[in-house]
Amino acid sequence: MAVIELTGLRKEYQRFRRPPIVALDGLDLSVPDGGVFGFLGPNGSGKTTTIRCLLALARPTAGDCRVLGVDSQTALPEVIGRIGSMVETPGLFPAMTGRRNLALLGRIQGIGPAAVAAVLERVGLAERADDPVRNYSLGMRQRLGIAIALLKDPQLLVLDEPANGLDPAGIKEVRELLRGLGAEGRTVFVSSHLLSEVQQTCDRVAVLARGKCVAAGPVDDVLAAGGSHGLVVRLGDLQAGRAALAEAGIESLLEADHLRVALPPAEAERVTRALVHKGLYLTELRPEEVSLEAVFLELTGEHHGEAQ
Amino acid sequence: MRALAAGELRRVLARRMLRVLTLLAVAGITVAGVLTFLNTEKVTSEQLVARTQAAAARTAACEAGTDPPEVDGRGIDPQRLPPPGSAERREFCRFAAGGVDDPRFKLTTLKGILQGTTAPLVVVAWLIGASVIGSDWQSRTITTVLTWEPRRARVLLTKAFACVVVASAFALLAQAMLSLALLPSAYLHGTTAGANGDWLLSVLGVLLRGTGLVAIAAAVGFSVASIGRNTAAALGIGFAYFLVIENVVGSFLEDFRRWLVLGNAIVLVSGQDSGGEVIGRSVPVAALYLTAVGIGLLAVATMVFRRRDVA
Numbered sequence: 001m002a003v004i005e006l007t008g009l010r011k012e013y014q015r016f017r018r019p020p021i022v023a024l025d026g027l028d029l030s031v032p033d034g035g036v037f038g039f040l041g042p043n044g045s046g047k048t049t050t051i052r053c054l055l056a057l058a059r060p061t062a063g064d065c066r067v068l069g070v071d072s073q074t075a076l077p078e079v080i081g082r083i084g085s086m087v088e089t090p091g092l093f094p095a096m097t098g099r100r101n102l103a104l105l106g107r108i109q110g111i112g113p114a115a116v117a118a119v120l121e122r123v124g125l126a127e128r129a130d131d132p133v134r135n136y137s138l139g140m141r142q143r144l145g146i147a148i149a150l151l152k153d154p155q156l157l158v159l160d161e162p163a164n165g166l167d168p169a170g171i172k173e174v175r176e177l178l179r180g181l182g183a184e185g186r187t188v189f190v191s192s193h194l195l196s197e198v199q200q201t202c203d204r205v206a207v208l209a210r211g212k213c214v215a216a217g218p219v220d221d222v223l224a225a226g227g228s229h230g231l232v233v234r235l236g237d238l239q240a241g242r243a244a245l246a247e248a249g250i251e252s253l254l255e256a257d258h259l260r261v262a263l264p265p266a267e268a269e270r271v272t273r274a275l276v277h278k279g280l281y282l283t284e285l286r287p288e289e290v291s292l293e294a295v296f297l298e299l300t301g302e303h304h305g306e307a308q
Numbered sequence: 309m310r311a312l313a314a315g316e317l318r319r320v321l322a323r324r325m326l327r328v329l330t331l332l333a334v335a336g337i338t339v340a341g342v343l344t345f346l347n348t349e350k351v352t353s354e355q356l357v358a359r360t361q362a363a364a365a366r367t368a369a370c371e372a373g374t375d376p377p378e379v380d381g382r383g384i385d386p387q388r389l390p391p392p393g394s395a396e397r398r399e400f401c402r403f404a405a406g407g408v409d410d411p412r413f414k415l416t417t418l419k420g421i422l423q424g425t426t427a428p429l430v431v432v433a434w435l436i437g438a439s440v441i442g443s444d445w446q447s448r449t450i451t452t453v454l455t456w457e458p459r460r461a462r463v464l465l466t467k468a469f470a471c472v473v474v475a476s477a478f479a480l481l482a483q484a485m486l487s488l489a490l491l492p493s494a495y496l497h498g499t500t501a502g503a504n505g506d507w508l509l510s511v512l513g514v515l516l517r518g519t520g521l522v523a524i525a526a527a528v529g530f531s532v533a534s535i536g537r538n539t540a541a542a543l544g545i546g547f548a549y550f551l552v553i554e555n556v557v558g559s560f561l562e563d564f565r566r567w568l569v570l571g572n573a574i575v576l577v578s579g580q581d582s583g584g585e586v587i588g589r590s591v592p593v594a595a596l597y598l599t600a601v602g603i604g605l606l607a608v609a610t611m612v613f614r615r616r617d618v619a
């Protein structure tokens with residue numbers, strides 16, 4: 001069963017005397033049960049808007065939004081106890097301590113102080129838990145936000161750029177935390193504009209551009225679908241190498257210090273044979289790296305991450 | 309529901325603004341108690357009789373013209389006064405001779421004092437209501453709470469309830485403390501004459517109606533700030549509405565005053581039908597009218613909150 005099911009989700013923000021902003025333009029998305037699902041998109045592509053519709057914080061203009069089997073606009077209270085979430089920067093009560101913030105929220109769902117202490121420990125805030133949130137750093141606030149999301153021991157976690165404002169160690173911790181949660185059988189739905197994050201953390205990914213889903217599936221498949229496959233060939237005399245390959249019927253492209261060959265890695269043998277045949281020896285032969293970055297730019301058709 | 313309400317109450321109580329207001333109130337009440345004590349003194353009944361006679365003699369001398377009266381320490385030419393025996397002369401002498409010199413604190417004045425504190429307490433209540441929801445919008449804690457309790461009407465009304473409870477408790481405590489602070493003056497430097505059971509009942513009535521008005525003010529401030537999503541907006545709108553619209557309308561259209569919030573509040577606090585020259589408005593109707601305004605605005609705020617997006 002899909003944990004999150006969006007069909008034709010559309011969200012327009014009205015503007016005064018100007019056409020509305022179309023933040024979501026018929027978004028279809030299905031998030032299966034279990035594992036870490038990355039929700040990738042450039043700034044302004046509608047990630048936060050999607051999450052807000054999902055949690056009934058925003059009212060969709062059209063379309064359907066189902067979470068844990070119920071319509072989130074009407075029946076969210078039935079399942080909210082199983083959904084932990086953080087939307088953008090966490091909204092915290094500045095006059096209260098981190099522990100108090102958690103305790104008062106937890107009480108709404110009958111969660112006691114032991115669980116509060118446990119999540120504080122888990123996000124590395126135990127030591128500063130009794131300071132007022134007003135005095136927290138950006139990263140500490142973010143950690144407290146993650147703690148709030150974890151406090152319900154939820155089946156589904158919805159996190160909007162959780163690594164925001166964290167230092168490298170913190171980012172690594174969050175990455176491990178998310179992977180751990182996914183491995184426990186929970187579903188983690190995490191938005192990000194950091195491609196490397198998604199690549200390292202997620203099992204599946206959906207790529208969002210201008211309010212539409214442009215690709216979705218296991219991370220490897222999405223990578224494979226987007227990137228141009230090829231081989232990088234390096235040798236002393238590039239011109240001679242090119243001629244030798246052409247003679248063997250292999251197209252190649254001359255780059256600054258190497259040749260690019262449009263062959264799948266499995267056929268690398270053909271390249272070696274053609275070159276050796278002419279007495280040319282390779283200094284390097286490797287598959288071209290396909291980064292999510294490249295896929296992303298190709299899929300979203302954007303070259304500076306700016307929507308509209 | 310109980311957990312939600314308990315949480316909201318704690319959040320309101322944890323606010324810095326509330327602590328500042330409490331400190332200010334305690335300081336003000338202490339100063340009022342001390343100043344009242346210093347400016348009053350005990351007078352025996354013999355002294356009082358003598359002072360009453362002295363005042364009567366001064367007035368008589370002024371009216372007869374035997375004693376040239378002084379006003380502000382300067383003598384006045386008797387020729388320029390109204391003729392002796394005339395009503396104007398009597399009026400002037402009552403003023404020029406001064407009344408009985410009675411520096412006692414009369415406990416019965418407490419009722420008026422408590423009525424006078426209602427206005428600042430109403431402003432405080434408005435401030436509490438507006439700032440609680442205003443800062444919830446600003447810090448986006450409203451979003452956080454909604455991800456734990458998505459039933460929006462429930463969340464908003466619980467918050468409003470917490471503000472109303474805290475503002476009312478604040479007002480009651482402040483007035484009780486003020487009364488306590490004035491008791492030493494009443495017992496050591498004054499008189500409790502006239503402070504009988506009926507009087508006590510009327511004082512309780514003042515407290516009750518004042519607290520009711522405070523509760524409504526908290527609800528209205530809360531509603532306006534909730535719709536405007538901003539504390540400053542609520543304060544600005546309140547200021548503009550009461551000082552500009554109601555004041556102008558009220559001073560030009562006397563008959564209309566009974567339909568203004570201010571007019572009804574005046575009747576309610578005075579406890580008298582058509583009190584404060586608000587013609588044709590009874591106390592119960594004023595109470596109903598103000599309650600309707602409070603509940604109506606809260607209902608509008610709830611409807612708006614249910615429909616609109618939350619950031």
Ligand SMILES: Nc1ncnc2c1ncn2[C@@H]1O[C@H](COP(=O)(O)OP(=O)(O)OP(=O)(O)O)[C@@H](O)[C@H]1O
Nearest residue numbers: 013021023041042043044045046047048049050193
């Ligand atoms: N409250 C709002 N009012 C008007 N427009 C909005 C509002 N919230 C978002 N938008 C617009 O909707 C579009 C999508 O915004 P959204 O915040 O969902 O993007 P995002 O993918 O989360 O971006 P980021 O990576 O910067 O967080 C943007 O064009 C944004 O300007």
Ligand SMILES: [Mg+2]
Nearest residue numbers: 047048088160
């Ligand atoms: Mg966002």
